Amino acid sequence: xxxxxxxxxxxxxxxxxxxxxxxxxxxxxxxxxxxxxxxxxxxxxxxxxxxxxxxxxxxxxxxxxxxxxxxxxxxxxxxxxxxxxxxxxxxxxxxxxxxxxxxxxxxxxxxxxxxxxxxxxxxxxxxxxxxxxxxxxxxxxxxxxxxxxxxxxxxxxxxxxxxxxxxxxxxxxxxxxxxxxxxxxxxxxxxxxxxxxxxxxxxxxxxxxxxxxxxxxxxxxxxxxxxxxxxxxxxxxxxxxxxxxxxxxxxxxxxxxxxxxxxxxxxxxxxxxxxxxxxxxxxxxxxxxxxxxxxxxxxxxxxxxxxxxxxx
Amino acid sequence: xxxxxxxxxxxxxxxxxxxxxxxxxxxxxxxxxxxxxxxxxxxxxxxxxxxxxxxxxxxxxxxxxxxxxxxxx
Numbered sequence: 001x002x003x004x005x006x007x008x009x010x011x012x013x014x015x016x017x018x019x020x021x022x023x024x025x026x027x028x029x030x031x032x033x034x035x036x037x038x039x040x041x042x043x044x045x046x047x048x049x050x051x052x053x054x055x056x057x058x059x060x061x062x063x064x065x066x067x068x069x070x071x072x073x074x075x076x077x078x079x080x081x082x083x084x085x086x087x088x089x090x091x092x093x094x095x096x097x098x099x100x101x102x103x104x105x106x107x108x109x110x111x112x113x114x115x116x117x118x119x120x121x122x123x124x125x126x127x128x129x130x131x132x133x134x135x136x137x138x139x140x141x142x143x144x145x146x147x148x149x150x151x152x153x154x155x156x157x158x159x160x161x162x163x164x165x166x167x168x169x170x171x172x173x174x175x176x177x178x179x180x181x182x183x184x185x186x187x188x189x190x191x192x193x194x195x196x197x198x199x200x201x202x203x204x205x206x207x208x209x210x211x212x213x214x215x216x217x218x219x220x221x222x223x224x225x226x227x228x229x230x231x232x233x234x235x236x237x238x239x240x241x242x243x244x245x246x247x248x249x250x251x252x253x254x255x256x257x258x259x260x261x262x263x264x265x266x267x268x269x270x271x272x273x274x275x276x277x278x279x280x281x282x283x284x285x286x287x288x289x290x291x292x293x294x295x296x297x298x299x300x301x302x303x304x305x306x307x308x309x310x311x312x
Numbered sequence: 313x314x315x316x317x318x319x320x321x322x323x324x325x326x327x328x329x330x331x332x333x334x335x336x337x338x339x340x341x342x343x344x345x346x347x348x349x350x351x352x353x354x355x356x357x358x359x360x361x362x363x364x365x366x367x368x369x370x371x372x373x374x375x376x377x378x379x380x381x382x383x384x385x
Binding site (some may be wrong): 032176248250254255256259260262265269272281305310 | 351
């Protein structure tokens with residue numbers, strides 16, 4: 001007898017996360033109203049031998065598929081790979097160090113709709129801090145957390161959905177093309193995915209009914225990590241902006257990064273050309289339903305010092 | 313316009329003097345590539361977008377480049 005396909009696939013990339021993965025899997029299954037309708041797909045993104053994902057024997061392991069990559073994919077390509085192995089109708093994209101709120105899967109069933117992406121609340125495991133989706137910072141192409149929920153009097157749209165709590169029907173994820181694999185390693189994947197989703201005609205709706213408690217790295221761990229990821233982050237920001245910004249903001253963005261990160265800008269620009277950022281812009285312009293202007297108008301977006309964003 | 317912008321970025325990637333001009337002398341870079349209007353204005357004033365507090369943009373969270381009130385990755 002063949003087991004029924006799961007309804008929800010929890011997908012997560014893991015690199016040197018070790019037994020944190022097992023705790024995340026245990027939380028996802030343990031907090032679910034109907035764990036029998038779930039699966040977890042973990043992509044081991046070339047972890048060192050001591051850091052490979054560890055999942056407890058028994059039910060947790062039965063419902064978990066670990067896909068090993070011997071090449072470092074980066075978070076975007078790793079999530080895409082996990083999604084390709086997922087069998088659920090719904091993808092719950094999260095991180096390897098997360099805890100789920102009780103009944104989260106029932107809330108997914110209640111709130112998700114076609115062409116809708118759910119943004120769930122992210123809570124710091126060590127404090128009372130909560131993030132309710134993010135908003136875009138242009139032309140830097142970063143994001144700022146929303147630290148209060150959307151106005152309950154209106155549709156709770158948010159600009160950017162967090163990587164630790166992105167819920168989307170698999171069909172929509174595939175139609176959008178998943179995360180941009182022209183980006184590398186780390187940084188910028190979720191805001192780019194979010195802007196592309198909006199421009200395609202999807203919506204991102206925030207909910208406080210589902211909460212993911214997330215382990216934030218200590219400050220010194222962040223500094224070490226960023227030291228290794230900085231060139232990739234600069235490249236990804238530039239690729240994101242080249243794909244979506246009005247032309248008149250693109251060189252402004254490049255100069256901003258050149259001033260801020262003089263040791264990384266040249267290599268980032270070389271990568272940008274090699275990975276076809278301008279071709280990507282043309283493809284998106286031809287295929288997406290709306291221009292970036294629509295996103296600007298929908299959210300009354302200003303630039304990072306409060307000026308109007310120019311028309312494309 | 314896209315072709316011109318791409319040429320500027322490619323030149324900055326390949327030529328250290330162009331990259332230096334991008335950072336330090338955007339007016340001459342604009343003259344060289346014939347940039348005008350809003351493109352030129354925004355390029356030449358990009359330093360106004362630099363963070364006011366040192367390291368503001370280095371405080372990053374989650375898998376986004378996110379500016380927060382002291383949260384880590």
